[in-house]
């Protein structure tokens with residue numbers, strides 16, 4: 419049995435691009451294109467990268483909302499991609515997702531009670547007559563008024579709606595929660611409250627998280643380890659402190675240099691030129707070479723592997739860059 423709760427190997431999720439009256443497939447958006455990562459029980463892995471690099475698609479593939487084209491997802495040692503439908507459904511209940519926009523992901527016609535009990539009711543584990551009590555307990559658990567269970571989503575604030583989303587995910591007693599930009603739409607002070615809630619729940623229930631955000635300064639507070647994604651691939655991963663204090667990959671360095679810090683300690687800001695290239699046609703070799711100030715000819719040839727830096731980096735700190743020992 420593996421020491422990891424979730425293991426992802428060389429996962430690829432591509433979206434077909436169709437044209438013409440016959441909807442012929444003329445190419446693919448390679449949203450997730452060879453991702454390998456793992457999360458241990460009780461661990462929080464932060465996933466960062468600019469908008470469009472494939473974070474949401476990766477999360478949706480893990481919970482079964484998108485189909486992987488290739489690769490392997492194993493959860494508690496069982497292969498999710500190959501499991502039988504029934505077995506897969508049971509496993510997937512243990513894997514939940516909290517979305518960015520609770521207003522969009524919460525049904526406006528359902529009360530808070532219906533939203534947070536739906537999962538258990540649907541699978542026959544909760545009787546209708548027990549819903550109110552179960553909903554009250556869940557509301558209290560996420561810091562909401564238990565008497566608000568008959569209210570509708572629009573009667574709650576943004577932060578409260580996000581708490582309802584968290585309660586909904588918690589209701590089926592998952593082992594793993596994917597938080598996709600779960601606090602990005604909220605004010606900074608509310609963000610901190612939700613992050614504190616997530617950390618408390620993690621400690622109480624021994625949960626693991628994949629915490630997705632485009633904002634490294636949000637991810638660093640909650641993550642044990644951080645993975646940095648660029649154009650469908652992980653370009654760096656390691657313990658949070660190592661990735662933030664001693665980033666290896668030029669892309670991570672640029673993200674880190676953009677975190678606001680007190681003036682005194684401010685390092686030189688690395689500003690990335692240009693836009694993220696299209697995932698339908700990623701650059702050959704290292705996908706970052708078109709924007710990298712350190713790129714050499716060899717960077718255009720072969721795709722670099724995730725490897726430790728020669729002669730020293732924190733254990734488990736890896737980067738996919740052939741220049742990592744030179745810069």
Ligand SMILES: Nc1ncnc2c1ncn2[C@@H]1O[C@H](COP(=O)(O)OP(=O)(O)O)[C@@H](O)[C@H]1O
Pocket residue numbers: 433447448449467468469470471472473474475476697
């Ligand atoms: N359902 C879809 N059909 C086609 N392309 C998609 C779909 N969902 C996402 N994409 C594309 O996949 C890429 C990655 O998107 P996404 O996973 O949302 O990135 P992120 O969450 O990092 O912003 C983008 O180029 C996006 O346009």
Ligand SMILES: [Mg+2]
Pocket residue numbers: 473474475599
């Ligand atoms: Mg996203």
